[in-house]
Amino acid sequence: MKIQDYALLLKLNEIGTIRATAKTILISQPAVTQRLKYIENYFGEEIFIRTPKRLLLTSSGEMILKHAKEVISKENELKNMLAETSKEVQGTLAIACSSLISQRFLPAILGEYTSKFPNVIIDLVTGISEDIKYNHQDYHVSIIRGKKLKETTCIPLFQDPLYIFDTFPFPKEDIKKRPLISFKSDDSMHELVDNWLYHHSDVIKPQKAITVDQIETCRQFMKQGIGMAVLPESVSGSMKDDYPHLPLMIDGKPVTRSTWVCYQEGVRRLPQVDAFLRILTNQTFLK
Known part of the structure; x- marks a missing residue:
């Protein structure tokens, strides 16, 4: 066997x-x-x-x-x-990573890591943060969005501000009624958006909900004028020059999405894990 x-x-x-x-x-x-x-x-x-x-x-x-x-x-x-x-950094590095982070930031980070430590085997799984949290014990390192993992060591990586975009302007003196496009995510993301909409029901009232599988699909639907979309700055920074948008704010404070790296106690004794965490935590994610 x-x-x-x-x-x-x-x-x-x-x-x-x-x-x-x-x-x-x-x-x-x-x-x-x-x-x-x-x-x-x-x-x-x-x-x-x-x-x-x-x-x-x-x-x-x-x-x-x-x-x-x-x-x-x-x-x-x-x-x-x-x-x-072993004195040499080698072995397997098991990573579970949020889909957004794996698309936007992880390729460059792993490129740097593998160039320095070519003998390490990368075992990577990507997906929704809630699924990663459920199976986090299967991995050395979990990079998640939303709430941090309980009973693990969690290091904050960055706060990701949220914006609502549309191809139509946001009126100052009228209620905006448009479809709201959302992408498949964990409950904490939907809670942030629902809470913001509740506090701004006097100015924005979604006509209907459109749910798509991926954040990129959501972004493209919005660009085609199908409806509004709430997107994090990490994937929408360049769009702010081209599309009407509003920052999500409650009581004068920005609504943000937390990103964490979490791991079990003692796992940093593994050289390949410690080396990856040092590279990861030295990154600048949002300029």
């Missing part, structure tokens, strides 16, 4: 279907099915019961999954111990 086989079992149990798992790990569905069949033949036991909705663990499967978790945990412990004792 390979370590990848144990990881596959855990992923199948987490996601619940062979098709979705294959899509997530970027290999074909027949390949996943064939590998699962090999693993079940290896143990001589059925691990999952296939149902129309999801895979269900058998009693034997529960024991095998417990063993898989222990094997992967021991493997990671060994890698970490080897990395700690």
Whole structure:
């Protein structure tokens, strides 16, 4: 059995279907099915019961999954111990990063990091901050937006002011009624926007809500005049010269989105993690 086989079992149990798992790990569905069949033949036991909705663990499967978790945990412990004792910065650096940060800032940061430490293997997952928070223990470093992670060390990276944009001007003496375009994000982002709209219901009243999957889609819809959009400065700074906009303010204070880097206690003993955190925290994100 390979370590990848144990990881596959855990992923199948987490996601619940062979098709979705294959899509997530970027290999074909027949390949996943064939590998699962090999693993079940290896143990001589059925691990999952296939149902129309999801895979269900058998009693034997529960024991095998417990063993898989222990094997992967021991493997990671060994890698970490080897990395700690090595004078050279190497090993694996597991990062979970907010999609916005991964698109806007992370490429340059990882470019600098990998040029300095080419022997480090980068294991990167991107997504919504809420999903990252739920699985943060799977990573050395989590870069998240919104509220910081409890029971971890969190370092603030920057505050990202929010603006509302439109292709039509914002009238000073009339109520603005336009569709509001929003992008898929975590609850804390929606709470900030809803709270601001509540405090400004006398001047802005969205006609309807349009929800899209990504922030870039939201931005392009706004540019085409489809509706208003609330965007952080980190992705909209250059737009302020071209489109009508208002800063989100409540009681004279700007409404901002916090960005944090969070990690478990002791993880900085790993040279590859400490080196990444030093580069990350020395960055200037918003000029």
